Amino acid sequence: MRQPAFKTLAMALAAGAALASPAFAADGSSADQAIVPQVDRRDLKLPKFPNNDFEVGLFGGVYSTQNFGSSAAGGLRLAYHITEDFFVEGAAGTTKVSDEAFRRILPGGIFTGDTEKLIYSNLNIGMNVLPGEVFLGSSYAMPSQVFILAGGGTTRFNGQRMQTVDVGVGVKVYVKDWFALRVDMRDNIYTLDLLGKRDRTQNVELNAGLSFLF
Template sequence: MESRIQHFLIAVLLFTPGLGGAATDPDELDLEPLVVREPERREIKVDKLDSENFEVGGFAGIMSVEDFGTDTLYGLRAAYHITEDLFVEAVYGETELGQTSFERLSGNVQILVDGDRDMSYYNLSVGFNVFPGEVFVGRRLAFKGGLYIIGGAGSTDFAGDEHFTVNFGVGYRLAATDWLALRIDVRDHMFETDLLGSEELTHNIEFSGGLTIFF
């Protein structure tokens, strides 16, 4: 009985695929060749950084001249950006003086003749960007912008005389593109004058806005 079982098991091993010695011959195995694929190379374009350091433009606004009221102001500016945060700027502006309160109350008395009522100034200032950032318009549109402080010195042609002038103020620059910007400025132009009889320091406030281009 045991010999019959042994013969049966031997027959099963010989005729079952994968269990017999003939079925394990590696030459008879059907193997697919191994294919190694190289990674696809993608060309990445990197935008060049803008190198425009010069800024020029015009502005308009109002200027409140102490004792003379508020009048329209026009001017030109040119700046050079030394670093991302620091820049120097030259400005020329002009306005026309109105009447003082004394002239309005006294009737025909005039402190200045018409030719001396044209006021102009020029200065050289240093500016520093203190809060650069972005302004978002909607969900997809963003513009670069930032607040800056600025101060400097120059000269003011006031009432027929030249006056040494110190200016200080703040402004905001909004870059519409990489070459066009919108600017808003508030400045205090300070100089001494004795036009009304005694030497005094006057504060003349400028509110202006304009466009500048970079190149």
């Protein structure tokens, strides 16, 4: 006689649990929920940032030719940034060298004229080593980049064409994403045959210029 009573109690408890548990719709929302969110997914378009892998620049400065003193120099450069850390750069420049110091000792000097044109070109591999910022006041900063480079090329001077090795260091300050100010110091090393004697010369170049990136 007790078994039907237990069945009746179990059925009553099961019915109560079913009434107490919320029902769910097919989309997973509760049937008792007052507001069912209907949010449509949007297709997002990622912004396209320019790579600025290429760099074209103009520079001017001072070229110190060993044994001949310093003179103004200028030229062009073109670079391709392989990664954020490494780049390849080609540059070409020219300056006029005077033999005034030799004319004080040797009658007629060394050159046929008062000055001789020196033309140089090189191809370098560079590496960015010290990224940073340049602050103008307390509320404005511009990104900066210190880099080193090394390479080789040719130098034409006084009827001679010399193989040249150059090493250098520089800093670049980005005024805009596409525009930067740049300062370089390089040592151009080549062997020069002067007065019948071949000497290895160290020719330091200091220049500043503008760079345009695209």
